[in-house]
Amino acid sequence: MSDFYFGTDLFSELDRLQRHVSSAFGGGFPSSIRSSRAGAFPALNIGTTEDAIEIVAFAPGIDPSKLELSIDKGLLTIAGERPARPAEEGSRAYAQERFKGTFRRVVELPQQADPDNVRARYVDGLLVITVGKREASKPRAITVQ
Structure with missing residues (x-):
């Protein structure tokens, strides 16, 4: 008999510990435009x-004047703060699933992105960012002589 006692299976405890350590360090780093951490805010499409890369960030309830966007070395950064929802008079929280607080999302842009041709607009809770493509990367027809 072992001197150690675990209330559950040892392997499930090690798996739980690994998930906690992974979440403490941000769950890893996105490796491309297509990968992200589970539960990251804001969610992106x-x-x-042919002419641009379209990024749509789902960010309802955020004051657009408090959003910060930047592009540096091929990385698009979206940062801001999502305010807490005011509680109703006399109510207490039973469960809270809505994220509140500061956030920062970093997305690696493809090489054909033109950092000098970026537009952003906030409409109905959606932050729509349009990054133009470099002229050299756009498809073009070639005539055969």
């Missing part, structure tokens, strides 16, 4: 057109 990223797509492309």
Whole structure:
């Protein structure tokens, strides 16, 4: 018999410990435009057109004047603060799933992104960021002679 006693299976305890350590260090770092940490805020949709890269951040309830956007060395950073929802008079929280506080999302842009051609607008809780593509990366027709 062992001198150690675990209330549950040892392997499930080690798995739980690994998840806690991973979440303490941010769950890893995104390696590309397509990867992100689970539960990251704001949630993003990223797509492309012939002329631009479209990034839509789902950020309801945020004052657009308090959002900070920057591009540096191919990384787009979205930062801001999501305020706490005011509690109703006489009510106490039973459960809270809505994130509140400061946030920062960093997205690696593809090489064809043009950091000098960026537009951002906030409409109905969506932050829409349009990053133009470099002219050299746009498709073009070549005539055969």
